[in-house]
Amino acid sequence: MxxxxxxxxxxxxxxxxxxxxxxxxxxxxxxxxxxxxxxxxxxxxxxxxxxxxxxxxxxxxxxxxxxxxxxxxxxxxxxxxxxxxxxxxxxxxxxxxxxxxxFQLNEEQRKDYLYPVISGEKDCCFALTEPDAGSDPAAIRSTAVREGDYYVINGYKRFITNAQHADFVQLLVSTDKSKGARGISAFLVDMDTPGVSIVRAQQTMMDDEPCELAFDNVRVHVSKLIGREGDGFKLAQDWINTGRIRHGARGLGVMRRCLEMGTDYAKQRETFGKKLADRQAVQWMLVDTHLDLEQLRLAVYRAAWRYDQGMDVRHDAFAVKMLGDRLSFQAADRCLQIHGGIGFTKELPIEKFWRDQRSMMVTEGPEEVLRMSLARHVLDHYAP
Ligand SMILES: Cc1cc2nc3c(=O)[nH]c(=O)nc-3n(C[C@H](O)[C@H](O)[C@H](O)COP(=O)(O)OP(=O)(O)OC[C@H]3O[C@@H](n4cnc5c(N)ncnc54)[C@H](O)[C@@H]3O)c2cc1C
Incomplete structure (x- = not known):
């Protein structure tokens, strides 16, 4: 090794x-x-x-x-x-x-969507979440119904990042409700298609402003279907895995910065005649973040390495996302504690790390849902 x-x-x-x-x-x-x-x-x-x-x-x-x-x-x-x-x-x-x-589009679709995105001429967003379906995407209600050479799309999406700047949306809707998640299909829908509207942008505690989108009898040609009907989830799988590993990688960066800032401040700040760095209570907070960082780094690098070798990283990705988001939030929280009042001000980056990392624990899969998926693997693996 x-x-x-x-x-x-x-x-x-x-x-x-x-x-x-x-x-x-x-x-x-x-x-x-x-x-x-x-x-x-x-x-x-x-x-x-x-x-x-x-x-x-x-x-x-x-x-x-x-x-x-x-x-x-x-x-x-x-x-x-x-x-x-x-x-x-x-x-x-x-x-x-x-x-x-x-990258999974056919050549005709690539001309209109992939190449303009690579060249920077077009921007896009991805829309799956709905008011009644977030963690449980099989519950989505938006539908696409085939009518001759067109699909007619009706539905509502929420929390869609970047919709304000998008030229088109990668839209996941149901083409066959009886099949649940296997009936979800992906479409390319231009944002200026009649019937598509941005209802509002929502302000959040992280500064992100994801949008709500309405689709009202939106007619899209069959050539806008990505892959085949029912492929929606399969198409998104690779993205979901690498996205989760990205959460872990971001967590590493946040934790390192929190350690750099926390140790630096602890060495400067004096209370009751002693540096914070000399107090065991503060040392232990820093040591906890250090231990978490070292373990997370092994897990994240290993998951990425396995992906590069072509191995199945689904379970690694669950673990890395869960650990990365939680441990980095805890690191930001400890860093805030060590800084006392100044940590809450907008002069330092800590409060923003804290808000961002807290939100990561929900988006792209809350921990409880990832645990539920990982539990199936644990039950199969240790007592087959
Ligand atoms: C800033 C931001 C940007 C986003 N960007 C996008 C985007 O670009 N495109 C997109 O499609 N979506 C996007 N989302 C949506 C995001 O992916 C969802 O918020 C997320 O999937 C959770 O869904 P939900 O909010 O509906 O929570 P719910 O599914 O309602 O879950 C609420 C809570 O219930 C608990 N829970 C849920 N299921 C279980 C279970 N089985 N067991 C135990 N506990 C459970 C969890 O604690 C969870 O946090 C974004 C969200 C935010 C906040």
Missing amino acids: DFELPEELRLMQEQIRRFVDKEIIPTERDAYEGPDMKPEVRAKLEAQMKEMGYWLITVPEEYGGLGMGLLARVLLWEEMGRTIAIPARKTQIFGPEPSPIL
Whole structure:
């Protein structure tokens, strides 16, 4: 077993860490205007990433991207997780990030949707969640009914990130209710199609503003169906796995930054004639985060490595998401505690880490639901 990162990945990690320290962290609190990164900040950071050769990291080489393996991406996400300047949920600064669903389109569909996303001409969103179906997507009510060469879509979606900026939506609706999750199909729907409307954007405690979308007798040609009827979930599976591992990677970055800030502050701040760093109660908080970070790192890197070897990472992804979100939230919470009152102010990034990481414990699968899925594996595995 070799626990060392390959040399080229280690060098990349060091380079990006230096970049984050020098170029991003010093101005991170000024990076936003409302829920979005200021355009000039994004443009500058993206230009720097392009120049450094970190562009289109998730896009395979045959489409002009870097086709980076997941372990390499994890290292980049981890470093970006150390700063609140980089959006927790939206596109980072490595250029467009087409969803894995778009690579499964047929050539005709790719021309209108995949290639324009890669070139930056089009933006998109992904809509599955509904008012009555979040963790339990099989309960979705939105439907697509075939009428000749068209499908007629009716329904309502909520919490849809980036819908305000999207040219089209990757929409999951039911084409056969009797089949539950297996009756869910994926469609490409242009946002300017008659009957599609953004009802409202909702403000959240994390600054994200996900939208509610209504679909009222929306007619889309059969050529907009992705794959076959009932493929919706299968198409999203790879995305779901890598997305969950990304949660773990982000958690690593948050935890490292919380340790850096917590130890630094504890060494400076004096109460009752002694540094906080000399108090066992504070030392133990820092040690707990250190222990969590070391364990999580092994789990996240291993999951990414297994993915790169073509192994099934479904269960690794459940575990890494669950642990990453929970442990990083706890790390932010301890860091806040160590900083006392100043930790709550908007001068420091801790309160934002705290809010963002708390929200991660619900989005893309709450812990209780992941545990339910993992329990099936545990029951089968240990007493087959
Ligand atoms: C900021 C933000 C951005 C989002 N972006 C998108 C997006 O772009 N596209 C999209 O489709 N969705 C998006 N979502 C939706 C998100 O994925 C859902 O919120 C999530 O899946 C949980 O669904 P829910 O909110 O309906 O909670 P529910 O499913 O109603 O669950 C509520 C709570 O009940 C508990 N629970 C649920 N089921 C079980 C169970 N079986 N056993 C025990 N406890 C259980 C859990 O504690 C859970 O937190 C976003 C949400 C937010 C907040």
